[in-house]
Amino acid sequence: MVKNALQAQLLKAGLVDNKKAKKLSKQAQHEQRTGENKDAELRAKIEQDKQLKLSKDQSLDQEKQRQLNEKALQAAIVQMIKQHKINETDGDSVYQFIDDGKIKKLYINQQIYNALVTGSLVIAKDQAQYAFLPKALAERINEKMQGFIVVNNADATNDQVTDEEDPYAAYVIPDDLMW
Structure with missing residues (x-):
């Protein structure tokens, strides 16, 4: 078939x-x-x-x-x-800090300067500028995302290791020293 x-x-x-x-x-x-x-x-x-x-x-x-x-x-x-951010900051005092490996200089009033040195205010990036913020707000921002806070003197510790033979070990250099 x-x-x-x-x-x-x-x-x-x-x-x-x-x-x-x-x-x-x-x-x-x-x-x-x-x-x-x-x-x-x-x-x-x-x-x-x-x-x-x-x-x-x-x-x-x-x-x-x-x-x-x-x-x-x-x-x-x-x-x-x-x-x-605190708006009225212009003044005669100079505050210098490091941002991205570069020294930055801001002219601020004495009240803001004292608050920055004591740590009650911080410096944060505000796009191309810098803003002064209260410490509590800065902590909330750091919890959410890192990288916005540039200067926070509340975190700075002065527990530097000193050499016992250093003749200037007894002299403490203040943070707010003006040259």
Whole structure:
């Protein structure tokens, strides 16, 4: 029994015998069966790729959400600094501090200067400028995010290690020394 018109034509022409025709039809059936297995493997691979893409997309979404939360927190801190900064600070006293490895100099009034030296006020970054903030607000800002507070003399400790042979060990250099 010949299933294919091409096989029937080949048999009539005498180019192929019945044994060879049966063998070819069995090979065709075998290829069809294994082709279905290949389809199953292909489906499994597609499903695996979908799961991989889904997990990758979820991790990207989490990263984007984290970045958005960080930006929102930075904006909230900038808003807090703008609302609570002390505005009337201009004066004749000079206060020098280090920011990003550079010495910065601010001209402030004596009251602000004394508050900075004692640690009741701190200096914070206000975008391209500097703002003077109360110590309590600075602590709240540092709890939320680091990097905004530039100078906090309340944290400064004067427990410097001195050499016993140093002749000037008994002399303490004050922080508010004016040159």
